[in-house]
Amino acid sequence: MPYGYHGKILRVDLSKGSTWVEEKDEQFYRRYMGGGALGAYYVLQNVKPGTDAFDPQNVIVFGGSVVTGVRIAGFTRHSVTSVSPLTGGILDSEAGGFWGRELKAAGYDAIVVEGKAPKPVYLWINDGEVEIKDAGHLWGKVTGEAQDIIRQENGDQRIRVLGIGPAGENMVRYACILNELRDANGRGGLGAVMGSKNLKAIAVRGNNFPEVADPETVKKIARSFVKKFKDFGTGRLRQLGTGGTPIAQNSTSQLPTHNWKTGYFENADKISAQTFHETMFAGDEGCFACPVVCKKAVKAEEPYKIDPRYGGPEYETLAALGSYTGISDINAVAKGHELCNKYSLDTISTGAVIAFAMDCYENGILSKEDADGLELKFGNASVLVPLIEKIARREGVGDLLAEGVKRIAAKLGPESEKLAVHCKGLEFPAHEPRVKRSLALAYGTTPIGADHMASEHDPNIAPTAPDLVADRLKPLGINERVELDDLGSKKVSFFYQTSIIYSMLNCLDICMFCMAPSRPINYNELVDAVDAVTGWETSLLELAKVGERRLLMMRAFNNACGMTKEDDLLPPRMHEPLASGDTKGNKIDKKEYRQALETLYELSGWDEDGRPRNSKMIALDLDWVGERLKAN
Numbered sequence: 001m002p003y004g005y006h007g008k009i010l011r012v013d014l015s016k017g018s019t020w021v022e023e024k025d026e027q028f029y030r031r032y033m034g035g036g037a038l039g040a041y042y043v044l045q046n047v048k049p050g051t052d053a054f055d056p057q058n059v060i061v062f063g064g065s066v067v068t069g070v071r072i073a074g075f076t077r078h079s080v081t082s083v084s085p086l087t088g089g090i091l092d093s094e095a096g097g098f099w100g101r102e103l104k105a106a107g108y109d110a111i112v113v114e115g116k117a118p119k120p121v122y123l124w125i126n127d128g129e130v131e132i133k134d135a136g137h138l139w140g141k142v143t144g145e146a147q148d149i150i151r152q153e154n155g156d157q158r159i160r161v162l163g164i165g166p167a168g169e170n171m172v173r174y175a176c177i178l179n180e181l182r183d184a185n186g187r188g189g190l191g192a193v194m195g196s197k198n199l200k201a202i203a204v205r206g207n208n209f210p211e212v213a214d215p216e217t218v219k220k221i222a223r224s225f226v227k228k229f230k231d232f233g234t235g236r237l238r239q240l241g242t243g244g245t246p247i248a249q250n251s252t253s254q255l256p257t258h259n260w261k262t263g264y265f266e267n268a269d270k271i272s273a274q275t276f277h278e279t280m281f282a283g284d285e286g287c288f289a290c291p292v293v294c295k296k297a298v299k300a301e302e303p304y305k306i307d308p309r310y311g312g313p314e315y316e317t318l319a320a321l322g323s324y325t326g327i328s329d330i331n332a333v334a335k336g337h338e339l340c341n342k343y344s345l346d347t348i349s350t351g352a353v354i355a356f357a358m359d360c361y362e363n364g365i366l367s368k369e370d371a372d373g374l375e376l377k378f379g380n381a382s383v384l385v386p387l388i389e390k391i392a393r394r395e396g397v398g399d400l401l402a403e404g405v406k407r408i409a410a411k412l413g414p415e416s417e418k419l420a421v422h423c424k425g426l427e428f429p430a431h432e433p434r435v436k437r438s439l440a441l442a443y444g445t446t447p448i449g450a451d452h453m454a455s456e457h458d459p460n461i462a463p464t465a466p467d468l469v470a471d472r473l474k475p476l477g478i479n480e481r482v483e484l485d486d487l488g489s490k491k492v493s494f495f496y497q498t499s500i501i502y503s504m505l506n507c508l509d510i511c512m513f514c515m516a517p518s519r520p521i522n523y524n525e526l527v528d529a530v531d532a533v534t535g536w537e538t539s540l541l542e543l544a545k546v547g548e549r550r551l552l553m554m555r556a557f558n559n560a561c562g563m564t565k566e567d568d569l570l571p572p573r574m575h576e577p578l579a580s581g582d583t584k585g586n587k588i589d590k591k592e593y594r595q596a597l598e599t600l601y602e603l604s605g606w607d608e609d610g611r612p613r614n615s616k617m618i619a620l621d622l623d624w625v626g627e628r629l630k631a632n
Helices: 026-032 035-046 099-105 143-153 190-196 215-228 234-251 273-279 315-323 330-343 347-362 381-393 397-401 405-412 438-445 467-476 489-508 523-534 540-560 590-604 614-619 623-631
Strands: 008-013 018-023 060-063 078-083 090-095 110-114 121-126 129-134 160-163 177-179 183-185 199-205 281-285 295-298
Touching: 008 129, 026 035, 026 540, 035 060, 035 078, 035 090, 035 110, 035 489, 035 540, 035 623, 060 099, 060 190, 078 099, 078 183, 078 190, 090 177, 090 540, 099 160, 099 199, 110 121, 143 160, 143 199, 143 330, 177 190, 190 199, 215 523, 234 273, 234 295, 234 315, 273 281, 273 295, 273 330, 315 330, 315 347, 330 347, 330 381, 347 381, 347 397, 347 405, 381 397, 397 405, 438 489, 438 590, 467 489, 467 523, 489 540, 489 590, 523 540, 540 614, 540 623, 614 623
Parallel strands: 008 110, 121 199
Antiparallel strands: 008 018, 060 078, 060 110, 078 090, 090 183, 121 129, 160 177, 160 199, 177 183, 281 295
């Protein structure tokens, strides 16, 4: 019998209204583990490159990994994988919470959904039993209302619901997927893919979590985390969550402000967790089995009524809805966050789109008439809530903004394209690559587009990094410290090696806030945990190869979709100097960046056009990928 997983993949064809179970052997699970690697496998096996994200032939894959749901902090995440409506390439997005564990307890390791239902439906999975249920009465409702109704009509308040709101139904290209109303598969528009399939939600309940091979070792690692988490800064996450980051980022002039013109926001303190703790804090929240409890809920009655069920803004949201737009009204930012979770909108892309629209407005590219009479000036908090409402419902200017920065710029023309900050169509998250230079490679070359969670960040190998942190990178062969603004071969190597490790964590669906180098669980404990759960004898090398497989499968699929090395380049603004603060004048040199790309291509086993070489595919047991893509 397998340990840690069931060996069962639920297949769903919404066009036919049919379901079946596909069983996979141990070799399959050791090769792909779960998360983004398993998702990429099913996309490559079932989707012809170039298929539109909203085509019924596209598939969307939901699932955790072989270790998802065990009682170790951070082992509770799940991934969703599909073709992205923003980039046109393959994309996966992870979320925490409780849904991933509950899916496994309900009897399945993953769900692969294809087709399009003739009318709105939701999936109900209860201890292995699967129903495709009518969701006509749920369509148009926000996520909280839909969750309440699903739980009520199925008679269990402990049902875990993953679903979309009106933004997903209206196929806003950056609509996200929510579970527990506050944990998001946020990036790339996967909620819009659900909407295109008339799939409102997937509700799961189960009592059949698989046994683990060595429960005592699992308990030992869990206890070790609890003992160490304060020593590694995780205790600070417990106090403020990531919402304490705006002040820290601003202090080093790398808080993206005014659509990435500068890294300094004079009102950063007003959009920090410290401020909402003083004014609207409503409690701590966390994921299954995690003592960090890093999520912070907010509540207010005036000037906006804010429901704490939808959690509270974390760093990326505070920056995207705040400093990106120049808005320092914490009440407006918190209400904007709540609306994004109600409507199922990615807060990063939502803030980035609004900031881009403001930049276009101030440069005379968008008029007040174009904006439905709204004055889209940086810092105008009064427009934030109306714009989010319009975007979610695709009303007026919201129909344009719902398309994402890349498509908006293509419609508005060349002058706007100079202001458009994205890679491959995915808007930038709130970390500044003109300061932390390896992020330039992360944003440019990661298959999903601009992703701040694709690799380790530069401060952890900088000369100022604490020994406690830098030493924990040594098992990866990273022994030398490198300056933040360096983009030479050593920094490229750092990015390359840590991108594989971060991809590995994606495949295992493990929270990066819990892992080395800057968090309690080290790499040896990770290997021990996988072995203890599965009964296998693995190694860091084997696990890392899974991460590299994910990257190579996604890269190859994107190449087959028509992406080239030109799609690895950065937007014009990254080659412009930051306008103020201590980092004033910082920019990324085009020639230096292109040289870094060439070095990365060589390290990765890609040819000069950025395509994975056949020899690299063979080394990773992916020789089937080339044949599969040629067949299409």
